[in-house]
Amino acid sequence: MGEVKKHETPLLDQLKSGPWPSFVDDIYNYAEKHKKQSGFDVLGQMELSYKEKETHWKHGGIVGVFGYGGGVIGRYSDQQDKFPSIWAFHTIRVNQPAAKWYHTSALRKLCDLWDHRGSGLVNFHGSTGDIILLGTVTEQLEYVFYDLTHQLKMDLGGSGSNLRTPECCMGMSRCEWACIDTQDIVYELTMQFQDELHRPAFPYKFKIKVSGCPNDCVAAIARADFSIIGIWRDDIKIDQEAVRAYVAGELKPNAGAHSDRDWGPFDIKKEVIDLCPTKCMYWDEREKKLYINNKECNRCMHCINVMPEALRPGDDRGAVILMGAKAPILEGAQLSTVIVPFIKIEPPYDNLKNLIYKVWDYWMENGKNRERVGEIIQRIGLNRFIVDVLGLKPIPQHVREPRSNPYIFWKEEEVEGGWTRDVAEFRKRHPA
Amino acid sequence: MSERPEKPDPIYTQPYDPTLAEKLYNPQKPMENRITDIGPPHYWQFLPPVIQRNYGKWKSHEIIQPGVLKYKAESGEVVYVVRCGTPRLETTDYIREICEIADKYCDGYVRWTTRNNIEFHVTDEEKLRALLEDLKSRKHPGGSYKFPIGGTGASVTNIVHTQGWIHCHTPAIDASGVVKSIMDELFEYFGSHKLPAQVRISLACCLNMCGAVHCSDIAVVGIHRKPPLVEDERLEKVCEIPLVIAACPLGAIKPATVEIGGEKRKTVRVNEDRCMFCGNCYTMCPAMPIADGQGDGLAIVVGGKVSNRITPPKFSKVVIPYIPNEPPRWPTAVKWIKKILETYSQYANKYERVGDWIERIGWERFFELTEIPFTWHLIDDYRLAYNTYRTSVHFKFTSHVEVMTDYEY
């Protein structure tokens, strides 16, 4: 470690003050302590961006490790003379353990690796869920990969046109509402689909996210091409004693989520019954008893969220499968749309895997370059996707409302007599 | 079910060997000694014993104070969780400090949430109190907290964000600096439960939106406002022209040929009147740079959500089409976000998310209350725009309405 060169960063320095943790302070102290030129250089380049209001990273970059087509994002500075130590500053995506639990022994070893072979900068975590190791040079990539696999039993995550690293909420590890074992599902699917994750062969990216209940803490419905959301089919379990305790003000509504403001005493009618989207609940003031017409419940979770001690999801559990969410590029943002209203989820999850393979087969055969699954569904029509591609039965649960136009693409075989007609015969009946 | 390793793999207690990889990797025979497709470490080994024992058998939870949750298992066991914000962009020393805390109080176990918060787990109240005191005392030299406690219940929890100028090649704005500026200003809402419901704030530094920005209560999105440049000399060498043409959602890019130094070169031309500045062409072609210090900035979108609670998930809507980049602290953007948040806090009902509140009072009322100017940019003219037009006489007379008496022709 020779002399390090620091850069003036008056603009960035203004981000050291204020109560929220300062990344600038953190990076400076790190660079100082470890005498890391890359830490000073990356802040120097960022200061330039703060001055000019433009990024100084070059377009693209394709680097990686042998045998894989993804997992590393190439990045090069366009200010290599000024900031030579970050001429290359590649990102490595490391597949996180499901629900992001760690033991410090693994984290410390990962830190040692990254001090030695990289900038020491990380993201915990990237938007898709991977551990992000931020910034190393091309020559180090194979060594980082060998260290990860041999010394840490860790592997790379997805990037490019492949399966992106699947992600889940904390599920059964701590949440009483988890209807499915999100962590095990994500682990199983990730292991099953290693080839698809590491060797891009899809038209574009494909994301799988698993949430344990309709609260959807991992944003599966907004961010995954294949969204798995735990639900139940039977009755919400009621502990009437606890309901009465909420009504009596002995328990804090919504687990205490509103504790710093005086919203008045808890009013079960106003706060639960009237806010129920299907109006399927009834509080009998005389009997002091809560009734739920479970047949009409759409499992929005509100009543359960408000009275967690009293209400719980039922026991007949599984998942709803929705598909097709994506960010706005190109045709506009999409949320995932219901495809399978209820699927039983049992290890080894063969039904789930087969459904995913079925979608991939069709998409890989018919998808255009950079076409997401949600876009191909739009292109061919949800009805064809459900019926012709997946071979499922169309049901009202697939739509919010039926179409308002009668422009239906009838199939010839649906029409009596077919489409072949004789114009001469027609004119016999209707002279021109 | 996959096999569950009960304890962290012993490999993690062996010290890191900085020389091992050089011994194993031979550039002449790159496939030698290569381990591939092992996937992530099994999650079970990283679960604290109390979590392993009660996995799938939790009974209920309670937020005993902002940032501190108490989980009760059917077995009667209890676990306390302390949630702390992090900047997401951090160093290995910061991670080591987390490890130090986790070793001291949590037997070495620690978890991150989807929204970049850390969670420390303890099983007794004495340890909880010591942990809280410890976390509060840790500060960076500049005075910022290293581990602010909060992010639970009706709060502004940590911002989900992207890379920005620290690492991204297509951003219109920075990410970490904008987030720091917003969270500094909204800090009191992170560590308290005084909002009507939880408020999810997100930031994406360009329209690729790596993050659930399109379904957030309040979000910042980096945008461009100048059409791409076209580098004729370079384009044919570095771009696949048909892909660039196909990348434009509005068909505004056409193939062209130019002569440079007597040589015919293939390139493209952009119909600038049809450009909506999405930047997708630059994603596909390095010879079409779109970023511009003067043109770039951010838009504010509000009212989206992901949860199915009460109302279905919904998209965020644009309420401020453009605010210039104002590093290092983006005061205009921060001011408006705070204004939106506090207006919501003042007027919304308990449990009402930002989008649900706005739908109840009407967007015209939202613009009146927040004093955000309504301009032509906010009326949709992209795909499915018609769905956003008002096709009823259900509206409110806010300050926007001017009575039409005369109309000149």
Add this chain to the structure above:
Amino acid sequence: MPTVEYKGKVFEVDEDGFLLGGLDAWCKEWVEYVKEQEGIQELTEEHWKVINVLQDYFRKNGVAPMVRILSKVTGYPLKKIYELFPSGPGKGACKMAGLPKPTGCV
């Protein structure tokens, strides 16, 4: 831009080592050079089949084929392509064939 000298030839390349001159600058020596970089022991007919398919497709369509089309036309499953080109179809085969660097969202 960096240049690479190999067996008397000089190639202009980008940071990722992709050939900047396009197919006009491509030649046997370039293939030899990339072969060394990729740690490929010996170039076989199978390698050449992949290179030829890539170049033909690019000449005809102006773009590199999607991975599944490359698999279909060559008849090689993706696994086989990775065996031939350890860096994969984009980073390995396209580079050797002198095609532009693939772009798109990471």
